[in-house]
Amino acid sequence: MEQQELIPHLFRTEFSRITAVLCQAFGIAHIEKAEDIAGETFLAALETWPYKGIPANPVAWLYTVAKNKAKNRILRDQLFAGKIASHIKRSANANEQFDIDLSEKNIADSQLQMLFAICHSSISKEAQIGLALRILCGFGIDEIAHAFLTNKETINKRLSRAREKLREEKVTIAFPGEAAISKRLSTVLTTLYLLFNEGYYSESHDAVIREELCLEAMRLVYLLTEYEYTRRPEVYALLALMCFHASRFPARKNEAGEIILYDEQDETLWNQELIGKGAFYLHEASTGLIVSKYHLEAQIAYWHTLKADTTEKWENILQLYNRLLQFEYSPIAALNRTYALARANGKQEAIAEAEKLKLENNHYYFVLLGELYSGTDDTKSKQCLQQALSLAHTPADRQTILKKIAGLNGGRAALP
């Protein structure tokens, strides 16, 4: 028996490709049918390959099986429909005309069209991310539940409701027209941004799954750069942002799986290739007149790839946050801006600004205040960190804060 190795994640990748094409072929009302047929295709492989050997061209084998299963399914559905509504005349050769096109081009087109269909404002962001993971990334329900730190039932319910909603709304699986593309693209980018963040900031301890979420988000953004109507500066900017963040993957966790803060990371572990790619995409993003929030965030992330503390670095970061906050306020951006202010203009000014933020139920707020007061007023600093500790939810956050309190007692100040 000739054995060969399967490419890692081959089934997951091909599941997503087959599902997208079948969804496109069947229409939005039949997403589940497409998922079922794709799933059956891989079971068919499991029922055959171990005994007969892996075929010379595994992907071609899968596509042939998927096509046949799809055609049989259509025929069966037609027979079924014919039985209950025999007066409906169906053209005898409808089935023959129905072709499942699994060419590279149609796969890419179908995936992009599904991306737009899934990122539809009628369903929640959480459901959009879940459906994207299922249909565009080929994740199982278990794996999605794992990533979201919830159970299968919750995810199943969430996905069912989302499929139902897309059916009700009669969402079309097609590229949006040129007029609508900006608005639709913006929703898609938000979802992919959140998908990436889900992986990057998730509390799940499973480092593998977290990284994979990020890589999948990057793959989907990359897909958008391959299509001429979505190859836009903000798309490149988002991709750049993701590359810069992902470059720190190897450095941001220690062997015990605990988060290592940016300041304490070993920068020799940063992935220079990804940083280079990020810089390339950021350059590609800078062609038009549009500056999106992704541009600003990507530039902030770029400055963070330079470990050395220079006035130039923190002044740039400060100005970028100043602009980002005008685009879109978020507490975390406000806190980061204040941190940058401290590094650029000094702690006293930052303390005055920080006191105006009034984010009194945010533990990061008190972490920041603790940092700002340290060195000048250690008692106040400790109070703030204690306050942060009482507000922190996750063990990882509490751990980090406890370390800071311990550091304070040792007289070590993080800021100059």
Next chain:
Amino acid sequence: MDEFMLIFRHMDGQSVASPEQIQVWMKQTMDWIGGIAAQNKYVGGNGLPFDNARVVKNVGEKLVVTNGPFGEIKETIGGYIVVKAESAEEAVEFAKGSPVLQGEGNTVEVRRIAKGDGVH
């Protein structure tokens, strides 16, 4: 040396497995079979797809055909391999390595194949 059939009984994988999981099982199954073959004890085997399966059943005087082997039992035959072994115990040792057994409630049934030599 006798031949034994190892019969896998498990649930239809459709509802439980992700593509990634199926790929993991694929490798495990191939490595398991490869390990038996490396001892020159592997005879053959096959998968038995669940889809489009039928059961013909005697119900009173009538024969009833139903879709699929499913009914009262959740687990059903998903495949088999045939191995050579000196004893049922040796065949059982082979069976223990089956990835099918990772699923709770799944079974591998070990049955000697009749030789038709007048003894068995």
